Amino acid sequence: MITGALRSKVDRLWDEFWTGGISNPLSVIEQITYLIFLRRLDERETADARPHLRRAPGKPYYGLFGADEQNLRWQHFKNLGGEEMLRLVGREVFDHLKRVGGEYMKDAVLLIMRPSLLVSAVRMIDQLPLTGGDTKGDLYEYMLSKLNTAGVNGQFRTPRHVIRTIVDLALADVQGREALTWRVCDPACGTAGFLVSVMEHLMERYTSEAGRLVEGEGSEQQITHTGDLLEPAERQHLTTDALHGFDFDVTMLRIGAMNLALHGADPDRATIYYQDALSNSFPDRFPKLSEAAFDLVLANPPFKGSLDASDVHPSLTRVAKTRKTELLFVALMLRLLKLGGRCAIIVPDGVLFGSSNAHVSVRKALVEDNQLEAVVKLPAGVFKPYAGVSTAVLMFRKGGRTDHVWFYDVQADGYSLDDKRDPVPENDLPDVLARWKARNPKTDTDRTAKAFFVPKADIVAQDYDLSLNRYKEVVHEEVKYDPPKVILEKLKALEAEIAKDLKELEGML
Numbered sequence: 001m002i003t004g005a006l007r008s009k010v011d012r013l014w015d016e017f018w019t020g021g022i023s024n025p026l027s028v029i030e031q032i033t034y035l036i037f038l039r040r041l042d043e044r045e046t047a048d049a050r051p052h053l054r055r056a057p058g059k060p061y062y063g064l065f066g067a068d069e070q071n072l073r074w075q076h077f078k079n080l081g082g083e084e085m086l087r088l089v090g091r092e093v094f095d096h097l098k099r100v101g102g103e104y105m106k107d108a109v110l111l112i113m114r115p116s117l118l119v120s121a122v123r124m125i126d127q128l129p130l131t132g133g134d135t136k137g138d139l140y141e142y143m144l145s146k147l148n149t150a151g152v153n154g155q156f157r158t159p160r161h162v163i164r165t166i167v168d169l170a171l172a173d174v175q176g177r178e179a180l181t182w183r184v185c186d187p188a189c190g191t192a193g194f195l196v197s198v199m200e201h202l203m204e205r206y207t208s209e210a211g212r213l214v215e216g217e218g219s220e221q222q223i224t225h226t227g228d229l230l231e232p233a234e235r236q237h238l239t240t241d242a243l244h245g246f247d248f249d250v251t252m253l254r255i256g257a258m259n260l261a262l263h264g265a266d267p268d269r270a271t272i273y274y275q276d277a278l279s280n281s282f283p284d285r286f287p288k289l290s291e292a293a294f295d296l297v298l299a300n301p302p303f304k305g306s307l308d309a310s311d312v313h314p315s316l317t318r319v320a321k322t323r324k325t326e327l328l329f330v331a332l333m334l335r336l337l338k339l340g341g342r343c344a345i346i347v348p349d350g351v352l353f354g355s356s357n358a359h360v361s362v363r364k365a366l367v368e369d370n371q372l373e374a375v376v377k378l379p380a381g382v383f384k385p386y387a388g389v390s391t392a393v394l395m396f397r398k399g400g401r402t403d404h405v406w407f408y409d410v411q412a413d414g415y416s417l418d419d420k421r422d423p424v425p426e427n428d429l430p431d432v433l434a435r436w437k438a439r440n441p442k443t444d445t446d447r448t449a450k451a452f453f454v455p456k457a458d459i460v461a462q463d464y465d466l467s468l469n470r471y472k473e474v475v476h477e478e479v480k481y482d483p484p485k486v487i488l489e490k491l492k493a494l495e496a497e498i499a500k501d502l503k504e505l506e507g508m509l
Helices: 004-019 025-055 067-072 082-100 115-127 135-144 160-171 193-206 232-240 250-262 281-285 325-336 349-353 357-368 429-437 456-461 484-508
Strands: 184-186 212-215 221-224 243-247 272-274 294-299 337-348 371-377 391-397 404-409 413-415 423-427 451-455
Touching: 004 025, 004 115, 004 135, 025 082, 025 115, 025 135, 025 250, 067 082, 082 115, 135 193, 135 250, 160 193, 160 294, 160 337, 160 391, 160 413, 160 429, 184 193, 193 232, 193 243, 193 250, 193 294, 243 250, 250 272, 294 325, 325 337, 325 349, 325 357, 337 349, 349 357, 349 391, 357 456, 404 429, 404 456, 451 456
Parallel strands: 184 243, 184 294, 243 272, 294 337, 371 404
Antiparallel strands: 212 221, 337 391, 371 391, 404 451, 413 423
């Protein structure tokens, strides 16, 4: 949780970009990401130099910055004047960033053209607490919350509280410390919201409430705690190989990688990849990650658009012969999961009841060949102002057997369902998690309730329709009316009263 003072700093930084001529929220986040990365490069160089200087006092250390590149460090150029700073950063500093920043920084471009804007941005970012604890991650999430315009191809940012509920549902049944060995994937990761939320969940669950990833001396990640400890191997796995994401938008990849890094992932072990996960090239480029590699897959994939059939991997079209991305992503989840692995995916309502052969094939595969566990219906306004599309969360496990499917009708998520999305007291999300943990197919059979189970046989009989309204029963209260003669007498009395009042009014005039 960030304080009001920190929020004000971020708001001022945002306003500086706006007045400086950069008004696209995505461009603002991208430019801020570059500057944060430059600051972290300098801080990492300083941290890496400490053990070297202890071993060899007085001997200079050169790691990411060579002897002739010391003027490219944050601690140097942050003190320059506007014109000089813009000239140095726009050329040499960004050329250096492209060389050492990894795959996602190789085409970085400084869009800041005004010296005054660059000076203000550098000074403000220099004051932000990015060196430890939760604050740095929360700050970045707050910046990401300002992405209030929809992207292309159906992309939009999933609300953080919805993500956290889905992650908590997916991990609710995990026994012991099993999840600390898992590999998790989001094949349409965007800003890496699902992956960050998984890390937060695991840190809160397996350390104390105060336990968090923080940066210690040197470049290693350490844990502060007042309760249970993570084993070194668990910590290493969580920060380097537990979380994997794919996206074909380079800007989103940069933002997602920074989001993970600021939440504690190891920035040197990038697990965010540039890849269209539906394409033919996916298995060839990532053979160890493209099939049966993950214990948990979470996603809110693009809803709109269709692909050229020749670009789609044949393993996906075997599940459903279609070009619709929302159906292909469900098939992709099954391919990515290990046997017994679990998935939670947000889908548009059409996936639940569409009558095409492809729609029915996907639903049939979930029910007949795997264990479909839950359909959580979300209200239509959850994704406003991006879109008003009605959606649901499908939860399933690869393999196994479907006997019953749990349905929940979410009618409120704690925010108004209009474009403003203001906080409101009505919120079903805590109840979703509570009822999910306490679910029982033998007792949760009342279809007039918010949550209920439906036997597989009923779903098969409905051609695998998974829409909640197909099974939910609405109780209609019987309204009793007076007999017609009584109603007529009441109307006559009312008319007489009106006539009397009109006559009195006429007399007054």
